[in-house]
Each structure stands twice: as C-alpha cells, then as structure tokens.
Amino acid sequence: MRLQLSSPDNRKIQKSIAITGSKSETNRSLLLQALFPNLKIENLSNSDDGEVMQKGLVKSKGEVDIHHAGTAMRFLTGYFATQEGKQVVLTGSQRMQERPIKVLVDALRSLGADIEYVKEEGYPPLKITGKKLEKSSVSLPANISSQYISSLLLVAPSLQNGIELELVGKITSVPYIKMTLALLEQIGVEISFEGNSIKVSPKTNVEDTTLVVESDWSSASYFYSIAAMSEIGTELQLSSYKESSLQGDSVLANIYKDFGVQTEFSNNTILLKKTSEVKSAHLEYDLSNAPDIAQTISVTCLGLGIGCRLTGLHTLPIKETDRLAALQTELGKFGATVAIDSESLTLTAQSQLNNGVEVDTYNDHRMAMAFGPLALKADFVVNDAEVVSKSYPDFWNDLVTLGFGVKEM
Ligand SMILES: O=C(O)C1=C[C@@H](OP(=O)(O)O)[C@@H](O)[C@H](O)C1
Numbered sequence: 001m002r003l004q005l006s007s008p009d010n011r012k013i014q015k016s017i018a019i020t021g022s023k024s025e026t027n028r029s030l031l032l033q034a035l036f037p038n039l040k041i042e043n044l045s046n047s048d049d050g051e052v053m054q055k056g057l058v059k060s061k062g063e064v065d066i067h068h069a070g071t072a073m074r075f076l077t078g079y080f081a082t083q084e085g086k087q088v089v090l091t092g093s094q095r096m097q098e099r100p101i102k103v104l105v106d107a108l109r110s111l112g113a114d115i116e117y118v119k120e121e122g123y124p125p126l127k128i129t130g131k132k133l134e135k136s137s138v139s140l141p142a143n144i145s146s147q148y149i150s151s152l153l154l155v156a157p158s159l160q161n162g163i164e165l166e167l168v169g170k171i172t173s174v175p176y177i178k179m180t181l182a183l184l185e186q187i188g189v190e191i192s193f194e195g196n197s198i199k200v201s202p203k204t205n206v207e208d209t210t211l212v213v214e215s216d217w218s219s220a221s222y223f224y225s226i227a228a229m230s231e232i233g234t235e236l237q238l239s240s241y242k243e244s245s246l247q248g249d250s251v252l253a254n255i256y257k258d259f260g261v262q263t264e265f266s267n268n269t270i271l272l273k274k275t276s277e278v279k280s281a282h283l284e285y286d287l288s289n290a291p292d293i294a295q296t297i298s299v300t301c302l303g304l305g306i307g308c309r310l311t312g313l314h315t316l317p318i319k320e321t322d323r324l325a326a327l328q329t330e331l332g333k334f335g336a337t338v339a340i341d342s343e344s345l346t347l348t349a350q351s352q353l354n355n356g357v358e359v360d361t362y363n364d365h366r367m368a369m370a371f372g373p374l375a376l377k378a379d380f381v382v383n384d385a386e387v388v389s390k391s392y393p394d395f396w397n398d399l400v401t402l403g404f405g406v407k408e409m
Pocket residue numbers: 023024025071144145146147150172173176291292315
C-alpha cells in the first residue's frame with residue numbers, strides 16, 4: 001500500500017486518540033498468563049506482535065511463525081525451552097532470521113535446554129524441545145539486546161530453583177528489564193536487581209491478579225512529534241497513560257519539553273500541549289534506554305529545521321531493519337545531511353525540505369510512523385505503509401482523525 005500524505009488544513013489540532021496497550025507489556029503479560037492461567041489482562045495491544053505471541057503460546061508442536069516480532073521470538077524461545085513435552089520449530093520473517101539469538105540460546109543451553117539451529121548458527125529458526133531445567137545460574141552479555149534477559153526472567157519463576165543472572169558488559173535498554181521485573185513483582189514473585197546481578201525466586205502459583213496494560217508510549221511518540229510540528233495551541237489527548245510508567249519511552253514527556261510540548265497527566269490520560277516554539281537549534285540525547293524513539297526524534301528535528309546528535313544507538317542495526325542506515329537514506333531524500341557511526345546519528349540543521357519524496361519503510365513499522373508527522377511540513381509518499389500493523393494497526397486512521405490527508409495511490 002502506497003500512501004500520499006498531506007498536512008491537515010488546520011495546523012492547530014485539538015483531538016483525542018485512544019491507543020491500545022503497550023506491545024512490550026502485552027507480550028510479557030501473555031507469557032506470564034501462560035505460566036499462571038489465573039492471571040487476567042486488560043487493555044491488550046491489538047498489534048501483529050501481540051497476535052503472533054498469543055497464537056504461539058497455545059502451540060505445543062509443529063512450526064510457530066512469529067513473523068517480525070522480536071519480543072515474541074525471544075520470549076517464546078525461553079518459554080518453549082522450559083515446557084516439558086512440547087517440541088516446536090520457532091521461526092520468523094526473513095529479517096527475523098537475520099536478527100541474532102545466540103546469546104539467549106547459549107544461556108538457555110548452559111541451563112540445560114535442548115535447542116538446535118535449523119539453518120544458520122546463531123540465528124532463527126530454532127528447533128526447541130522443552131525440558132525441565134534444573135540449573136539456575138547463568139552469565140550472559142547484556143549489551144546486545146535486553147530481550148534475551150527478559151526472556152530468561154519471564155520463565156524464571158516456573159523453574160525449580162528460579163534464576164540468578166550475571167550480566168556482562170554495559171547493560172542496554174535497561175527500562176525493559178525493569179519492566180519485566182516490575183511485572184513479576186506485581187504477581188508476587190520475589191526479585192532483586194543489584195549492580196550486574198539479577199535474582200528471581202521460584203513460584204508455583206500466584207494470586208488472582210489483573211494486569212492492566214498501560215497504552216503504548218512508543219506509539220505515543222508520533223503524537224509528540226505531531227504536536228512539536230504543529231501550531232501553538234495544539235492539544236492532543238491520549239488514553240490510557242499514567243505518570244509512573246513501566247515503559248522507558250515515557251521519557252518522551254521530558255524530551256519533548258525541548259520541542260515546546262508540555263505533558264499534563266490526569267484521569268488516566270495525557271494531554272500534549274504545544275505551548276512554545278523549539279528552544280534550541282541543536283539537541284543531543286543518549287537513547288540507550290529508549291532506542292525505539294530515535295526515529296521519531298530525528299524526523300521531528302528534520303521537520304523543525306534543527307540539528308541533533310543521538311547517541312546510544314548501538315542496538316539499531318539489529319532491529320526490524322538497520323535503522324541507522326535506513327534513517328540516513330530516508331532523511332537524506334528530504335535533503336538532510338546525516339552522519340552515522342555504529343552507535344550514533346548526527347543530523348545537520350537545514351531549513352528547506354525536498355518535495356516529491358517517496359519514503360521507503362524496509363518492513364519497519366517505525367520507519368513509516370516516524371515519517372508520518374512530517375506531512376505537516378511536506379507532501380510525500382510512504383511505501384508499504386501497511387507495515388505499521390506490527391505495533392499500531394490504527395496508525396493511519398488516527399492520522400485521518402487528526403485531519404491529515406492520507407490517500408491510497
Ligand atoms: O523488551 C522489549 O519489549 C523491547 C526491548 C527493546 O529491544 P532491545 O533490548 O533489543 O534494545 C526494544 O527496542 C523493543 O522494541 C522492545
């Protein structure tokens with residue numbers, strides 16, 4: 001699907017949007033519910049990633065295809081490895097077969113798991129034969145993806161002796177590890193996280209608990225970007241969010257103050273208010289704790305004609321696409337000068353945007369969604385726009401609600 005995007009006629013936008021639950025919290029909660037069926041979940045994500053996780057969890061043999069979903073791939077690896085009597089081949093899209101999983105497989109094998117590589121060593125697909133794991137101590141690199149760590153932590157309460165992890169190297173995407181631990185605590189599991197050591201105690205059953213998933217902050221980022229590029233007086237209300245979030249991307253509320261966007265929390269909603277123009281011609285952020293908002297922020301800067309330097313982006317090359325390379329190419333189409341290295345992106349300020357651009361999306365929902373708000377500043381086409389369904393199937397409809405022109409070509 002190719003979409004022609006154009007700006008709302010009225011750039012002082014005042015609308016309400018309901019975004020569904022965080023895909024990260026959803027996929028953790030679903031796994032915990034599979035281990036403890038008396039748990040209930042509210043405000044589930046309606047994303048493709050949530051759907052493949054739900055479908056995967058009910059399988060006990062044959063092929064389980066999780067498409068592009070990194071969390072489902074990593075969390076289900078831990079799950080099936082610890083499920084006695086189940087044997088599956090866990091696979092995904094072509095890109096998923098290029099996203100590394102060796103750190104997790106090595107850790108699970110050292111706990112006693114039976115996992116074989118079906119094609120290339122270190123990458124999905126995996127043939128997993130579930131076993132009762134008796135060992136509990138393992139050390140693993142923590143600087144590649146936090147999802148490996150969350151995968152081990154999520155199954156830990158179901159292991160006979162729980163788990164003791166020693167994290168080696170600089171820990172990346174830390175808020176996602178803390179989210180996992182917070183959810184375990186919510187269901188009464190004992191945990192500790194001190195320095196580079198994490199412990200989770202075993203638990204045979206949990207009390208009836210409802211896990212209420214907060215709406216997705218990564219999805220909210222696109223509305224922060226819209227607010228930043230709109231006229232002063234813009235007010236966007238998003239439900240259901242809270243001030244004390246488990247999601248690291250809630251740092252948006254602080255970051256976007258620099259772009260003149262204030263956040264008010266009340267009654268389970270956030271109100272994004274554009275109150276002033278951007279305050280600086282160059283901004284710098286370390287996003288090692290919030291890698292998923294790098295694309296959003298760089299496009300906001302492009303739209304506002306300011307420069308930025310984003311660091312802590314070492315995980316971007318192994319996500320849905322190599323996001324550093326993709327950003328350099330697509331920002332460049334609008335005339336931007338972008339320098340990248342293995343962990344950072346520098347965008348040079350520029351005032352004019354090229355017209356007639358076609359944005360390619362590389363099977364990456366966030367490439368499509370990050371560029372969407374830029375329609376406030378230029379008309380352009382988004383290719384393969386349906387990719388948004390990985391995390392936010394209603395995205396284009398919600399832009400229409402805000403008054404954007406979104407026409408299929
Ligand atoms: O645990 C999670 O839910 C996630 C962790 C992050 O991945 P990395 O830890 O690989 O950076 C993030 O980018 C991803 O979208 C979701």
